[in-house]
Amino acid sequence: MGLHHRFNLIPRNNWDYGLGALFVALAGVRNDAAHAPNVENVFQQKPLWTSSGRTSLYAILKSLELPARSKIGVPLYCCSVVFNAIRQAGLSPRFIDSNTNDGNISIEDLRKKRPELAAVIAVHMFGNPCDMDAVNTVAGAIPVIEDCAQSIFSAYKGKQTGCLSTASFFSFRCGKYISAGEGSAIFCTEPELQKRIERLVNTFENWSTLKMSIHSLLTFVKAALYNRPWYGLIGYPIGRRLDKKLNLTAKEGFEVKKIAPVHLALIDARIGQFQKKISLQREHAQVLLNALAPGSFNLPSESDRCSSNWYQFALRFQNTSQRDAMASFLFAHGIDTAKYLDDIANEARIDYGYNGDCPNAERLAKTVLLVPIHYTLSTRDIDHIVRSINEGSQIIRNAAGH
């Protein structure tokens, strides 16, 4: 790749954490931020707070007080930190297949495995809401937990995700929509369960002033490396090397902590105006949907009953080699993409006892390519992405003899 493309490499993730964010966060230390009135306003209820999505899931699962090693239904096509949280709570993941069209939990497979389950996690993948009526109906008496790490402001039948199940959690880690460093909100519709979660979360460790200040400064530096011009020059090459190491640490346990005032202050400062940014990202998605010529890939879509926040734009290819060819082509044209969850079946087999019964999820892992459409990208960037995908697709189709 030439130096021009290195300087201008469009990152796959959106780490939106500049100087302004750092100031808001550090002001949170000074004010010892403990509440988030804007969040309460958006959700019309008061969340419980922890330091991360995985910690929130751990807290919810622990508070369900299920017998040890009970089986928790979870899509195989899901971030492995979720499997890790299930295990840290003393429970076992039971893997459920996904729909190939939207990447969400397969109702058919859930129905088949339902008798084995003590609870189920519905992940709103890429920001696209699951069919929650069907999930809740099939689940029946067992608790349903919504994983809203990717779905802030997405709605199902006019209701926000996070308000459609027994309990839910959001993630505000950098790279997620509201890049606040870390942080997670829990919502719960059952008062007794809510009290148990609250009691448990109150036992979690607090952040020291020094630790959270250093954390914020490091987040600021990391975010600079995740943005142009430093991403192509430094962030990307370092990221590649760290990927393997991070995968190893993800298997080990994680620290359970309360939310830090630095994170809470930034989440609250951002959430009130955030829908404007989501609208921008939705516009980017629409440009791609209108201008991309499917052929070697399928385009994502939004079902009539849902409104997606378009957190991710997932192209689904006919096979792995075409997906990989597109990733290489786009990279050579200064666009970084993600082969999201590419190794998940292997990881789940080795570390979490996956037995190979989720064929659609395995196929997604090997054929999905996430292309950047972040609200921070310019019209010129989006045009460049559209043109490059269409060019790459033509080359792939020619190579396949179409």
Ligand SMILES: Cc1ncc(COP(=O)(O)O)c(C=O)c1O
């Ligand atoms: C679907 C999903 N669930 C849960 C998590 C965990 O959130 P956190 O990184 O805040 O622990 C993530 C992100 O890593 C995710 O993408």
